[in-house]
Each structure stands twice: as C-alpha cells, then as structure tokens.
Amino acid sequence: MTALIGIDWGTTSFRAWRMGQGGKVLETISDGPGILAASALPGGFRQALQDSIGPWLDGTPIIASGMITSRNGWVETPYLPLPLDAAALAGSLTLHDGIHFVTGAVSDPDGPAPDVMRGEETEIIGHLAGGGTGGLFVLPGTHSKWARAEGGSLVGFRTVMTGEVFAALRDHTILGRLIQPGPGSEEAFRQGVEAGRQDGALLGRIFSARTLALMDRLAGEQIADYLSGLLIGDEVAQGARDADGPVTIIGRGDLAARYQTAFEVLGVSAQIAPPGMAQRGLWEIARMRGLL
Amino acid sequence: MTALIGIDWGTTSFRAWRMGQGGKVLETISDGPGILAASALPGGFRQALQDSIGPWLDGTPIIASGMITSRNGWVETPYLPLPLDAAALAGSLTLHDGIHFVTGAVSDPDGPAPDVMRGEETEIIGHLAGGGTGGLFVLPGTHSKWARAEGGSLVGFRTVMTGEVFAALRDHTILGRLIQPGPGSEEAFRQGVEAGRQDGALLGRIFSARTLALMDRLAGEQIADYLSGLLIGDEVAQGARDADGPVTIIGRGDLAARYQTAFEVLGVSAQIAPPGMAQRGLWEIARMRGLL
Numbered sequence: 001m002t003a004l005i006g007i008d009w010g011t012t013s014f015r016a017w018r019m020g021q022g023g024k025v026l027e028t029i030s031d032g033p034g035i036l037a038a039s040a041l042p043g044g045f046r047q048a049l050q051d052s053i054g055p056w057l058d059g060t061p062i063i064a065s066g067m068i069t070s071r072n073g074w075v076e077t078p079y080l081p082l083p084l085d086a087a088a089l090a091g092s093l094t095l096h097d098g099i100h101f102v103t104g105a106v107s108d109p110d111g112p113a114p115d116v117m118r119g120e121e122t123e124i125i126g127h128l129a130g131g132g133t134g135g136l137f138v139l140p141g142t143h144s145k146w147a148r149a150e151g152g153s154l155v156g157f158r159t160v161m162t163g164e165v166f167a168a169l170r171d172h173t174i175l176g177r178l179i180q181p182g183p184g185s186e187e188a189f190r191q192g193v194e195a196g197r198q199d200g201a202l203l204g205r206i207f208s209a210r211t212l213a214l215m216d217r218l219a220g221e222q223i224a225d226y227l228s229g230l231l232i233g234d235e236v237a238q239g240a241r242d243a244d245g246p247v248t249i250i251g252r253g254d255l256a257a258r259y260q261t262a263f264e265v266l267g268v269s270a271q272i273a274p275p276g277m278a279q280r281g282l283w284e285i286a287r288m289r290g291l292l
Numbered sequence: 293m294t295a296l297i298g299i300d301w302g303t304t305s306f307r308a309w310r311m312g313q314g315g316k317v318l319e320t321i322s323d324g325p326g327i328l329a330a331s332a333l334p335g336g337f338r339q340a341l342q343d344s345i346g347p348w349l350d351g352t353p354i355i356a357s358g359m360i361t362s363r364n365g366w367v368e369t370p371y372l373p374l375p376l377d378a379a380a381l382a383g384s385l386t387l388h389d390g391i392h393f394v395t396g397a398v399s400d401p402d403g404p405a406p407d408v409m410r411g412e413e414t415e416i417i418g419h420l421a422g423g424g425t426g427g428l429f430v431l432p433g434t435h436s437k438w439a440r441a442e443g444g445s446l447v448g449f450r451t452v453m454t455g456e457v458f459a460a461l462r463d464h465t466i467l468g469r470l471i472q473p474g475p476g477s478e479e480a481f482r483q484g485v486e487a488g489r490q491d492g493a494l495l496g497r498i499f500s501a502r503t504l505a506l507m508d509r510l511a512g513e514q515i516a517d518y519l520s521g522l523l524i525g526d527e528v529a530q531g532a533r534d535a536d537g538p539v540t541i542i543g544r545g546d547l548a549a550r551y552q553t554a555f556e557v558l559g560v561s562a563q564i565a566p567p568g569m570a571q572r573g574l575w576e577i578a579r580m581r582g583l584l
Contacts, residue, residue, distance in 0.1 A: 112487055113500040114507055143499070159503075160496040161465070168460040173453070195404055201530035202494050203523065204452040207435070208405040215406055231495065238493035 002026065002060045003292050005053065006282035007099075009068035010119060011035050015278065016053050018060075023283035025276070029053055035073055045074045046097065061291040063282045065102035066119035069094070079106035079116055083153035086125045086281075090288035102285055107157050115158050119278070120145045123250050124154055126281025127273055136243045138236075138270075140251045140259050142167075146239045162235045166228055175206060175227060178213045182221025189258065191218075192229020193265040197237040206230055232262045240268040248273050294318065294352045295584050297345065298574035301360035302411060303327050307570065308345050310352075315575035317568070321345055327365055337366045338389065353583040355574045357394035358411035361386070371398035371408055375445035378417045378573075382580035394577055399449050407450050411570070412437045415542050418573025419565055420444050428535045430528075430562075432543045432551050434459075438531045454527045458520055467498060467519060470505045474513025481550065483510075484521020485557040489529040498522055524554045532560040540565050 004023070007016045014032030017025050029052055033041070038048035045068075050057070069077040075096040080088055084105050094101040104118030120139045124147055128134065134149040142164045147157035170176045195205060209227045212218035218226055236259065240247060246269040249259050256272050263270035286292055296315070299308045306324030309317050324344035325333070333339045337360075341349070361369040367388040372380055376397050386393040396410030412431045416439055420426065426441040434456045439449035462468045487497060501519045504510035510518055528551065532539060538561040541548050548564050555562035578584055 109507065112490070113497060114503045114509075115499065116503055116506070146496075158496050159499040160493055161467075161499055162495050164465050165461070165495055165498075168464040169457070172460040172464045173456050175453075198404070201452055201527055203454050203457055203527055204438075204450050204530075205405060206457075207407065207451045207453055211406045211408055214408070215401065217406075235493055235495055238496075 002056065002058070004283060004286050005056055005060050005062045006279050006286070007062065007064040007066075007068075008119060008122070008278040008282070009035065009064050009066040009073075011067045012037075014038070014048070014052060016056075017279045017282075018053075018056050019279070019283060023280065025279060027056070035067055035070075039072065061100065061286065062098065063093070063100045063102065063286045063291065065122040065278065065282060069101050069103050070118055074099070075101055077101055077103035079104050079109075081105070081109065082107055083150075083155045084121060085153040086129060086284050086288050089121065089125060090285045093285070093289055100286070100289070100291065102282070105154060105157070113158070117145055117147075117157060117159070120147065120157070120250075121154055122281035122285065123277040124149055124281070125284055126277040126279065127248065127250065128152055129284035130274075130277075130280050132248065132273065133245075135245045136240075136247045138239060138247060138249055138259060140249065140255045144235060146242075148242070160235050160239065162231050166231050169206065169227060170224060175209045175223070178210065178220055179223045180220030182219075185222045185225045186261070188218065188222035188225040189229040189261065190265050192226040192231075193233035193236075193262045194229075195226075196230040196233025197266055202230075202234050205234075228258070229262070232258060233266065236262040236268070237266055240266065243268060245269070246271055250277050294348065294350070296575060296578050297348055297352050297354045298571050298578070299354065299356040299358075299360075300411060300414070300570040300574070301327065301356050301358040301365075303359045304329075306330070306340070306344060308348075309571040309574075310345075310348050311571070311575060315572065317571060319348075327359055327362075331364065353392065353578065354390065355385070355392045355394065355578045355583065357414040357570065357574060361393050361395050362410055366391070367393055369393055369395035371396050371401075373397070373401065374399055375442075375447045376413060377445040378421060378576050378580050381413065381417060382577045385577070385581055392578070392581070392583065394574070397446060397449070405450070409437055409439075409449060409451070412439065412449070412542075413446055414573035414577065415569040416441055416446055416573070417576055418569040418571065419540065419542065421576035422566075422569075422572050424540065424565065425537075427537045428532075428539045430531060430539060430541055430551060432541065432547045436527060438534075440534070452527050452531065454523050458523050461498065461519060462516060467501045467515070470502065470512055471515045472512030474511075477514045477517045478553065480510065480514035480517040481521040481553065482557050484518040485525035485528075485554045486521075487518075488522040488525025489558055494522075494526050497526075520550070521554070524550060525558065528554040528560070529558055532558065535560060537561070538563055542569050
C-alpha cells in the first residue's frame with residue numbers, strides 16, 4: 001500500500017518515489033521532465049506529473065522538493081533561514097495544487113555573499129534522519145553545494161559553480177581549442193587536482209591547460225580531464241579547509257567518484273553517502289508533518 | 293628622417309610607429325589589422341603591411357614583436373628562457389621577409405605550470421630602457437601578464453586569464469542572465485573587488501553576482517561591473533602578494549584605470565606606466581642589434 005509519493009524536481013531532472021510503510025521504496029521513476037521541459041508542455045507541470053507518475057495518483061499524499069519552488073517552478077516559496085532542521089521544513093510546507101512543497105534555504109541573507117539552495121537541504125535532512133553524522137557535506141553538480149550540519153540542523157552552506165564554469169571554459173575560451181575527445185584519463189584528472197591545489201590565482205593556474213598542451217606534455221584527449229581536475233581540485237582544497245572530520249559526498253555515479261578521487265589526491269578523508277538521501281528526507285519531512 | 297619602423301602586432305591589434313633619431317615618434321598607426329584579420333587577406337601579412345604603412349616602406353629597418361611570431365603568425369620563432377634582457381632579445385632576432393622579428397619568452401618550461409608570452413617582454417624591456425625601475429608588473433588584458441624584472445632582466449611571469457574568463461562567465465553562464473546594459477558602475481566594481489579579496493574559492497564567490505541580484509541588492513546594470521571587480525580583485529589580491537614595492541601597470545585606457553582602482557581598494561601601491569613602452573622596447577632592441 002502506498003503511503004507517500006516523493007518527488008525531487010530540479011531544473012533538468014525529475015525523480016519520483018512511490019513509498020510504502022516505513023518509507024520503503026516500492027517504485028522509482030527517474031526520467032521525468034525537469035522544470036524547463038515540464039513548463040514547456042501544453043499542460044505544464046500538471047501534465048508532466050500525469051505523464052510521469054499518472055498511475056500513482058490515487059489520493060496518496062505527494063511531497064516535492066527542489067527548484068520546483070523557485071521563480072520558474074510550480075509555485076515560488078520563500079527561503080527559510082539557518083539553522084534549519086526537519087521540523088522547520090515540515091512546519092513550512094506549502095500546499096499548492098494538492099502537492100506539499102518543501103521550500104529552500106538561505107544563508108547569510110544580509111551579508112556580503114548571500115547564498116541559496118533548493119533541494120539539497122532535503123538530501124542533508126535525509127542523511128541525518130537515516131542516522132548519518134553531521135559535519136561537512138559536498139553535493140557535487142553544475143553548482144556544487146558545500147554544507148555543514150550540526151545536531152540535526154543545516155547550519156551553513158555555500159554554492160561553488162565548478163561544473164558550470166568548467167563547461168564555459170571548455171566551450172567558450174581558448175582552453176577548449178586543443179581538446180580532443182577521448183576515453184577519459186584518470187591520470188590527467190589527478191594531475192589537474194595536484195595543480196589545482198597549488199597556491200596562486202585559479203585564473204592563472206587554468207592557463208596551464210593550454211601551455212602543457214602546446215608543449216606536448218598533455219595530449220589533446222587529456223586536456224578536458226586535466227581542466228576538470230584543476231577546478232575540482234581547487235574547489236575541494238578550499239572547501240575541505242573547514243573539515244573537522246571525514247567529508248560526506250552526497251551524489252551519484254561518475255561525478256561523485258571524481259570528487260572522491262580529488263579528496264584522495266588531496267589527502268582529505270571523505271566518503272560517498274548511500275543513495276536515496278532525497279527520498280529519505282522527503283519521507284522524514286512528511287512524517288514530521290503528520291502526512292503519513 | 294626615418295631611422296626605424298616598429299610594430300606591435302597582436303592577435304587582434306596592430307600598432308606601428310615611424311621613428312626618427314633617438315627613437316622619437318614621427319608618426320603612429322594604431323588601427324592596422326591584427327593577425328586574425330591580416331592572415332585572412334588575399335595577400336596575407338605582406339598585404340596588411342602594405343595597406344597599413346605602405347608609404348613608410350622605403351628600406352628603413354622594420355622590427356616587430358607580439359603574437360606575430362606565434363604558430364598563427366608570419367613566422368614562428370622559439371621562445372627564449374628567463375632571465376631575459378634586451379641583449380638576449382637583440383641577439384635572437386629572426387630576419388624573415390625583410391622584417392626583424394622579436395621572439396617571446398617562456399617561463400618554467402619543465403615545471404608543473406609552464407607559461408609563455410609574446411610581446412609583453414618588449415614592453416617591459418621598453419620600460420626598463422627608459423629608466424623605469426624593476427619590480428612587479430601587470431599588463432592587463434584578455435590574458436593578463438604578471439611579470440617581475442630585476443637588474444634589467446625579465447626574471448619571471450605568469451598569465452592570468454581574467455578578461456577571457458569574465459567574458460565566458462558573462463556570456464555563457466547563469467551569472468549573465470540578469471545582466472542589464474548600463475552606463476557602468478564604479479561603485480559596483482569596487483564592491484566586487486572587496487568581495488574578490490575574501491578568503492575562499494573564487495568559484496564560490498562569483499555566485500554572489502547572482503544571489504545579490506536575486507535579492508535586489510544589486511541592480512541589473514551593476515552586475516557586470518560587480519563581476520568584473522570580483523575577478524580583477526581576485527587577480528590583483530593574489531598577484532600583489534609578491535609585491536615588494538609599487539606595482540607598475542603597463543596598459544592603456546579604461547582597463548588600466550580599472551586595475552588601478554582595484555589596487556587602491558586593496559591598499560596596494562601601484563602606478564600606470566607612461567604610454568609607449570612597446571615602441572620604446574622595439575627601439576632599444578634594434579639599437580642593441582645595430583640596426584640603427
């Protein structure tokens with residue numbers, strides 16, 4: 001019997017879980033339309049839901065987190081301040097069109113570098129609810145999030161634009177000119193991480209992706225991995241300065257593995273969290289709200 | 293009477309000087325075709341020369357520096373190692389098609405981050421030949437160069453891709469989405485420099501160009517200047533760590549002024565060199581070679 005439907009709905013991704021007693025996952029849909037694609041449908045978000053998980057829609061409570069509550073989403077909800085725990089998220093759910101929306105978080109709203117997230121807070125809550133320890137987290141992505149949790153609450157975070165900057169440098173600067181497609185080179189990635197940890201301006205270090213290639217010390221098919229290593233190495237070296245224990249990587253697949261490699265090269269302890277953090281966080285928030 | 297024709301020939305720029313006795317500038321052409329445009333002409337570089345300074349070509353010695361000696365230039369010449377002085381540049385001129393080409397410099401060719409320049413070495417030599425002091429130099433541009441000179445020689449340098457990265461971020465990432473055209477805001481530029489000096493990853497700090505705008509704390513027409521300040525502030529804060537006296541800015545116009553503002557905000561002493569460093573360097577190298 002279905003107890004809850006959870007959705008992690010991002011700009012370009014849609015993952016949904018049909019959960020039974022105790023939050024057990026009965027079924028997963030992971031290829032629904034992201035917000036950009038869904039909002040372009042004639043029937044908009046409602047149609048996207050029907051197309052993706054129509055057979056599940058039988059009155060079971062639905063809870064959703066992610067960029068779906070941003071300005072371009074289904075409903076825009078205000079950010080919650082830090083520290084933020086599952087109870088605060090549960091207490092501020094927005095019921096709209098029959099769906100309970102989890103809102104995002106804001107860090108340092110009046111300071112020099114305010115920051116925001118929508119979706120990652122739910123993954124961190126899921127980690128903590130499952131008995132995971134606090135400490136420092138990284139959620140790699142187009143915009144990576146580095147977050148700190150203490151005593152069951154999210155207490156701080158910041159966004160690092162590594163993925164998007166990598167794509168812009170690769171596709172729109174001189175660094176991309178010599179790149180050749182290839183099978184991927186872990187050696188070049190590690191070399192980049194080593195270079196990325198060096199002192200001095202990142203804006204300078206990246207130029208080595210060109211000069212090493214010009215001097216035939218880096219093959220064309222290694223440049224992209226080297227540059228990726230440079231940027232992830234910079235991100236991890238700077239982010240891990242705040243670590244006071246093993247860093248938890250919340251992410252999947254190749255990208256999480258790349259970050260783990262970077263941590264290893266830099267000599268910082270890190271572990272990849274088990275999968276399912278978003279689903280688990282949605283369950284926990286729904287449970288605290290009494291939706292189950 | 294013309295004693296020397298000097299050309300500073302870059303990828304997208306061409307400046308030429310007709311010089312008389314003692315290096316006095318008799319005439320200047322500053323709008324000739326850069327290498328990309330020149331190489332696309334039916335008659336190539338020869339035609340570009342004829343079109344730009346044809347009336348000057350009467351057998352007077354011609355000396356040229358810049359990217360014109362790179363792989364895509366008129367003739368490719370090998371880089372010279374550091375330390376590098378006017379005599380070494382004079383001793384390695386390449387005579388090709390009747391023109392004396394000044395070659396570029398390589399830094400740390402076997403190290404983890406080799407670096408190269410073509411053209412800036414001549415400007416620095418010009419500064420030193422004119423009685424300018426050594427120390428730390430910055431030559432702002434698409435690819436800024438930070439260089440150190442001691443005892444009449446160029447002894448170290450590195451490239452910082454600030455200008456090109458700025459354009460890629462503005463035009464090809466989410467940071468550019470909220471930008472509105474405007475008259476330019478020195479206030480926003482200074483605010484960006486302040487933010488750029490903060491500790492922590494640059495890849496994270498740049499995200500504030502979006503969040504400050506989302507929170508209506510930065511107007512759409514201020515975002516570009518703020519982002520420019522963030523990047524130049526990062527470059528200057530990191531580059532100036534090596535300063536042991538006033539930094540010399542070799543550059544012109546708005547960009548040199550921006551850098552001077554950044555130095556001022558960061559509390560580092562800096563001065564803009566008088567104009568004409570390339571022309572002066574070309575004269576000095578030709579003089580040492582006995583071309584005059």
